[in-house]
Amino acid sequence: MIxxxxxxxxxxVDAEIIxxxxxxxxxxxxxxxxxxxxITFFAPSSGDGIKSTKNSTYPRSELRETLPNGDDDEANWSLDSAPVHQLSATLTVDSLPASGKAIIGQFHGESNHPPFKLQVARLAGSADTFKINVQHRPKLNGKELRPSFSRPFKLGEEFSYDVQVTSTGKLSVTIDDETVSGQFDIRSYKNDKWYAKAGIYSQEMxxxxxxxxxxxxxxxxxxxxxxxDRPEQSRRELQR
Known part of the structure; x- marks a missing residue:
């Protein structure tokens, strides 16, 4: 169980927080x-009550990190609060909106420009194939870089991602046997508080x-x- x-x-619906x-x-x-x-996360682009959150124009069904003791208080951490911060998941992307884009995991900070987002983007001319982009901003509110994983993925194909950021700002994102790396400017992000998110954040207005x-x-x-551990271990436990 998750x-x-x-x-x-x-x-x-109403961008309500559970x-x-x-x-x-x-x-x-x-x-x-x-x-x-x-768990299946579903975010339609239109319908009764469908709304975006503040500072966004997109709908989402998305988890937001809270404190590990089960309280409703939101978790907000700095890069230097631990040697390694790690977000891992195993999933299938089942459908994409008309834009062909969605976010399936991210580290958000205090500004409106998240330092890291893992984006899926439909390949031009294909109805069911997408690439995965590692969108990240080396400096706070700076230019966003978008390196991609080399192989394409299919809708409904199961895969696992593992995202790590260290106290020194090193970013590594691994899917299968491929890793895409980056580096955050820790001086730029020194006072920024981060939190993890995961689910489906549709990139269609x-x-x-x-x-x-x-x-x-x-x-x-x-x-x-x-x-x-990589999330495959949790997946094996789920299948027992």
């Missing part, structure tokens, strides 16, 4: 609990067409002295 004890959830305590038993068309223990949909089999966010 541990939801240190997350809250924003759903696309707090940590309520999330433990929550289910809806936007947050579907499947029989195998996986509200009132647009289509929907983002992704099914997660494992999600984990840790802060510690070293990198943890």
């Amino acid at each position: 541990d939801l004890s240190h997350w809250n959830l924003t759903i696309p 707090q940590t305590e309520d999330l433990q038993t929550y289910a809806s068309p936007w947050f579907i609990r499947n029989a195998d223990g996986s 509200v009132s647009g067409k289509g929907a983002g949909r992704a099914t997660f089999y494992a999600i984990d966010m840790t802060h510690g002295d070293k990198a943890g």
Whole structure:
């Protein structure tokens, strides 16, 4: 089972936040609990009550990191608060909106320009194939870089991602056996507080067409002295 004890959830209807305590038993068309223990996140671009959050124009069904003790208080951490901060997940991207783009994991800071986003983007001329981009800003509010993984992925194809950022600002994002790296300017981000997010954050404006949909089999966010296990271990536990 996915541990939801240190997350809250924003759903696309009224951009409502489901707090940590309520999330433990929550289910809806936007947050579907499947029989195998996986969770499907669904963010349609239009429909009754579909709204974006403040400072955004896109709908989302997305987890937001909270404190690990199960309280509803939001988690906000600095790069130097632990040697390694790690977000890992195993998932399938099931559908994309008309724009062909969505965010499936991110580290957000205090500004409107997140330091890191993991974006899926449909390949031109293809209905079911996408690439994965590592969008990151080496400096606070600076230019965004967008290196991509070399191989394409299919809708419905299961994969795992592992994102690590160290206290020295080193970023590494691994999918399968490929790693894309980057470097944050720790002086620029010294006073910035970060938090993790995961789910489906559709990149199609509200009132647009289509929907983002992704099914997660494992999600984990840790802060510690070293990198943890890759999410395949959690996936194997789920299948037993």
